[in-house]
Amino acid sequence: MNIKELPNAEGFFGAYGGKFVPETLMKALAELEEQYNKLKQNTAFQKQIDKDYADFVGRPSPLYFAERLTKKYKGPKIWLKREDLNHTGAHKINNTIGQIILAKKMGKKRIIAETGAGQHGVATATVAARLGLECHIYMGAEDVERQSLNVYRIKLLGASVHPVKSGTATLKDALNEAIRDWVTNVEDTYYIIGSVTGPHPYPMIVRDFNAVVGRELQEQSRKQFGKLPSAIVACVGGGSNAMGAFYPFLSNKRVDLYGIEADGRKREKAKHSATLTKGTPGILHGALSYLIQDSKGQVLPTHSISAGLDYPGVGPEHSYLKDIGRVKYFPVNDESVLEAFHEVSRLEGIIPALETAHAFAALPKIAKLYSTKDNIVVNVSGRGDKDIATVAKVEGLTLE
Amino acid sequence: MNRLDRTLASLQHNKSKALVAYLVAGDPDLKTTIELMHGFVEAGVDIIELGIPFSDPIAEGVTIQDAHDRALKKGTTFLKALQLLKEFRSTDKDTPIILMGYSNTFMANHKVLESPQAKNIDGLIIVDLPGEISHKDLGIKNDQLHSITLMSPTTKATRKKAICRNASGFIYYINVRGVTGHSTLNFKEMANNIKEIKKSSNLPVFSGFGIKTKEDALKASASADGVVIGSHLVQMIEACSNQNNYKKIYNYLRAIAKAIK
Numbered sequence A: 001m002n003i004k005e006l007p008n009a010e011g012f013f014g015a016y017g018g019k020f021v022p023e024t025l026m027k028a029l030a031e032l033e034e035q036y037n038k039l040k041q042n043t044a045f046q047k048q049i050d051k052d053y054a055d056f057v058g059r060p061s062p063l064y065f066a067e068r069l070t071k072k073y074k075g076p077k078i079w080l081k082r083e084d085l086n087h088t089g090a091h092k093i094n095n096t097i098g099q100i101i102l103a104k105k106m107g108k109k110r111i112i113a114e115t116g117a118g119q120h121g122v123a124t125a126t127v128a129a130r131l132g133l134e135c136h137i138y139m140g141a142e143d144v145e146r147q148s149l150n151v152y153r154i155k156l157l158g159a160s161v162h163p164v165k166s167g168t169a170t171l172k173d174a175l176n177e178a179i180r181d182w183v184t185n186v187e188d189t190y191y192i193i194g195s196v197t198g199p200h201p202y203p204m205i206v207r208d209f210n211a212v213v214g215r216e217l218q219e220q221s222r223k224q225f226g227k228l229p230s231a232i233v234a235c236v237g238g239g240s241n242a243m244g245a246f247y248p249f250l251s252n253k254r255v256d257l258y259g260i261e262a263d264g265r266k267r268e269k270a271k272h273s274a275t276l277t278k279g280t281p282g283i284l285h286g287a288l289s290y291l292i293q294d295s296k297g298q299v300l301p302t303h304s305i306s307a308g309l310d311y312p313g314v315g316p317e318h319s320y321l322k323d324i325g326r327v328k329y330f331p332v333n334d335e336s337v338l339e340a341f342h343e344v345s346r347l348e349g350i351i352p353a354l355e356t357a358h359a360f361a362a363l364p365k366i367a368k369l370y371s372t373k374d375n376i377v378v379n380v381s382g383r384g385d386k387d388i389a390t391v392a393k394v395e396g397l398t399l400e
Numbered sequence B: 001m002n003r004l005d006r007t008l009a010s011l012q013h014n015k016s017k018a019l020v021a022y023l024v025a026g027d028p029d030l031k032t033t034i035e036l037m038h039g040f041v042e043a044g045v046d047i048i049e050l051g052i053p054f055s056d057p058i059a060e061g062v063t064i065q066d067a068h069d070r071a072l073k074k075g076t077t078f079l080k081a082l083q084l085l086k087e088f089r090s091t092d093k094d095t096p097i098i099l100m101g102y103s104n105t106f107m108a109n110h111k112v113l114e115s116p117q118a119k120n121i122d123g124l125i126i127v128d129l130p131g132e133i134s135h136k137d138l139g140i141k142n143d144q145l146h147s148i149t150l151m152s153p154t155t156k157a158t159r160k161k162a163i164c165r166n167a168s169g170f171i172y173y174i175n176v177r178g179v180t181g182h183s184t185l186n187f188k189e190m191a192n193n194i195k196e197i198k199k200s201s202n203l204p205v206f207s208g209f210g211i212k213t214k215e216d217a218l219k220a221s222a223s224a225d226g227v228v229i230g231s232h233l234v235q236m237i238e239a240c241s242n243q244n245n246y247k248k249i250y251n252y253l254r255a256i257a258k259a260i261k
């Protein structure tokens, strides 16, 4: 079996994935899968996406040599895949550009999405605005607070933001509420999931649309340093930026892949978002995958300084890649993330998103494993503008 | 043959419609749950659906979500719910009990569901499990439990047959495009869909979601073999729990039982 041919017809990556949803949604998932498989083969569809990627998103995103970071770690050459330079500031738009075309083709009039950091909400509101479609974004009440800048951006783009107060009032609860909306309005509504999570076919679709990052990286690395990278490092929340960067390299075992999870605060061991490292298999939001849960099957509250990683689940393909050992996953804590956030800002003139800063925080550990002949790539999933207020607050400053 | 088979056979024999009542284990507390279950039976309820609280109940409206939250805050667990059933069975040996909940809690507690304790229950409704598969696909090794499948207004004709083949006990027809408590009922669509389901299955078909009043129950039971009352009961339980007096609920159920039987 070719690892890149997963999921199977039932939507499983090994033991993980599937469609664990209320019956009312089964038809919508089947239609989505059918439509996607049809469009995937369609060259006009591919052309339209490529054109939007180029003219609207600004693709390809550069592969940038990080000279001062490289100097600091004294080992491998460190390169940055600049998804932070995309329109709207993160990789999330790679997915929404593709899914909105699916929505349109399926004749849906109403778009819904969940968001944590607000980046997926902004990316969804953006493409909905462009096509003049009604758009509703579900966001945990706690995230509405810590990502207020993005909340306002979403509203400027003409979408409604629905704060979700149930449960832990973060990303997982926003997903619950988006699914409930979808169950209720299934006939005219398209749900744009924001990561490689959820029931089949979403993990596959979101991965495929993000895989443009990995494909560009293949070409750029050959051109810029004459070979493939020795390692690719990406942060993992649901796992879409990582999956997009990893996917084209999965069957090339010489490229090491690292997924970096959020370990929360150093001193508070019980609350974290390190699903793959510390979770156990379970079912949430339509898929069987690793899950942060107690022994009785209740999902546990999570914590991360970054709203976009503050999620107890993870995409099923990552669970599979962990079990077969193709990708190595490990967590970094909030403190080291803040350190990396400052370091990258000062050394490279790039303020990364707090999510992305997790990938940078893993560099001290990873860079040691490679020599000066190696090239390692950090996927810069997004920029940090949205996080300025959060970081300032942690450091005791209040911004007007 | 378990209690559910016997109850369904006797309902069919008497040409009587089934009244199914849903409540959440541990809401407002486990002791009251037992009291309510006995009260339901006395009021004419044939089958009890015992909700197993879950942290992320994606198919529930606000009413049942809140009940799950209350039950979890009270420390309700799967094990405690099963212990409660043991107590219930000390005086009620006949009323079928179906656990209703989400895949993750059932999967995490599969060992209990394979133990002798599971003899007190008769079936499972796993809300987020596709109708083509059953609890056995979640690794729960128990052949005695009925795996109740759900169908909705959006279930495609091509899947209906496969689901009917896999169905056991009764078929649960979801009346609405929506979460529990959603209240726009379309009785004509319901009747058509139930008729359609019956072409592929001899099992009784029960109608659930959104049934609130006696009139709803009457209209639904014109085409369905039974009706399920959920959110409205949960709402009444919450309202009555302040005074710890549930008579109003029993009267309500008694009136419905009388109307549809």
Ligand SMILES: Cc1ncc(COP(=O)(O)O)c(C=O)c1O
Pocket (backbone or CB within 6 Å): A090, A091, A116, A117, A118, A119, A120, A194, A195, A196, A235, A236, A237, A238, A239, A240, A241, A242, A307, A308, A309, A353, A355, A356, A381, A382, A383
């Ligand atoms: C910049 C950025 N990176 C990463 C993530 C995490 O998502 P994923 O793991 O799907 O890439 C988010 C989510 O909001 C994000 O905004």
